[in-house]
Amino acid sequence: MKPTKLFFRLLFCTFIGNVFFMNAQQTNPECVVIENNQTDPVGTFSYSTDMETLNNCDPIVFNVKFWGIKHPDGNVYFPxxxxDALQSIAxxxxxxxxxxxxxxFRGYDDIQSPAxxxxxxxxFVLQTTSQYSAMVSWATTNGYKDVNSLNVYAFGWAPWGGGIANMPSTTCAVNSAGLGNLITTHEISHNLYLGHTRSANEHTTRDPLNQYFNATFAGDQVVDTAANIGFYHSSCSCTLYIDPTxxxxxxxxxxxxxxxxxxEIYHIDVINIMGDAYGCSEQSLTTGQAxxxxxxxxxxxxxxxxxxxxSLYEPYDGEYFYSSSQGSPSNYKPLFQPGFDYRFVECNCDCPLPSDYYDTSFSYTNNTLLTISKYETDYSIITHPNHSAIHIDLLSPCIASGQNTRRCYDNYNRRPKDGSITLFNDGVLNGNVTVTQKDSLGIxxxxxxxxxxxxxxxxxxxYEDGEIEQDIIFKGN
Ligand SMILES: [Zn+2]
Structure with missing residues (x-):
């Protein structure tokens, strides 16, 4: 006899107001960068600003691990x-x-601040660079630093709201209140050897033949970020001469x-991710910086x-359903990180688990089972549907001609072969019903x-293996 399961699920909408837990005084977004104060070794940097130099480049993928420092009083101030760590990855x-x-994304872990x-x-509230350095060395000796990742430490309770980074380095810290916004991008960019665009001694000229040209060795040592003496003034903890609108x-x-x-300072200079017009920073990076x-x-x-x-084609959390002996497939949901345009396209192979990234022997079509935008904010829906392969729009100048559709997951234990939808016309479970049969594609x-x-x-x-799954669903307005 075939097993029959009955699930009751209620779908309804709830409005949950955003609740922020944070102390006052965390609005000042200043950044502290600890530079190594070394000049560039001769020959290491081209100071190029030309996208053409990226033709045929190798893709570069950084691991990033997040750590949330917990308050010793045991309260969860930043739930x-x-x-937010996933948001900053995006x-x-x-x-x-x-x-x-x-x-x-290589995960997020809470760690308890030591007394x-x-x-x-x-x-640890990290209000000074020396306390930041002490925290990093404490984390390193206590197993709270992933030596194979960039490490972001999210702290709280400091009287300021920004971040601290070494440059170059693999560690930085950001205020938990700003973890999901661009301060994390800014601090990691410091780790990646990008300085602030502000400089007290960088000259405006961009003509290498001009006797005052110093853009390759003054300030951020990037030629296509315009010279500026800074927009943020610590005297007022604010930006001056910038129209906030x-x-x-x-x-x-x-x-x-x-x-x-x-x-000559333009809008594009004000919004640069490494500018100090905090509050105006956008997702803006020059070719020379990259x-x-x-x-x-x-x-x-x-x-x-x-x-x-x-690694981008592997879930950061959740597992794949492999066999019906594991119980209900609905308990299995591999999750993929936000920040990419994904298309999960119909594919075909004998792949109860996804095929290896390097195996491109499966067939696939242009029929998309699930499309995810890089701006998707509901991370729970970024999953790999059965009977599909993963296409990521890598946008890269490096691998423009490569096959970006990989890892066909085609598990026939998992995939319903057909089914039906029964509408209870009176809104109660009685015999007054309208039944719509669904074929494989439909179900x-x-x-x-x-x-x-x-x-x-x-x-x-x-299901192919004989299982029948029945869900009762109330769909609200
Ligand atoms: Zn900075």
């Missing part, structure tokens, strides 16, 4: 840090992918070269924290439930 990828640079009897607060600059400043040229990152990677400095492009449609009108339904799915 969204796991989600931000990093959205900014860097077009330069062939990727970031792979620090000699500290005025008694625990559109982030345009209206000040007049001259550089300190003998010809005292005026800075080339500088890539050339620093070429020195081998980050070798231990790099991975390969195949596997990811929007099957979403497309139903409000009402009470029974959804029946018939």
């Amino acid at each position: 969204n840090r796991y989600h 931000n990093l990828n959205i900014l860097y992918n077009k330069f062939g640079i990727y970031f792979k 620090l009897p000699n500290d005025p607060d008694g625990y 559109d982030c345009t600059y209206f000040g007049t400043e001259t550089d300190n070269s003998p010809d005292h040229k005026e800075y 080339i500088r990152v890539r050339e620093k990677v070429d020195t081998g400095f980050y070798d231990a924290v790099l991975t390969d492009i195949a 596997n449609q990811p929007t099957l439930i979403e497309d139903l009108n409000p009402g009470l339904y029974k959804v029946e799915k018939n």
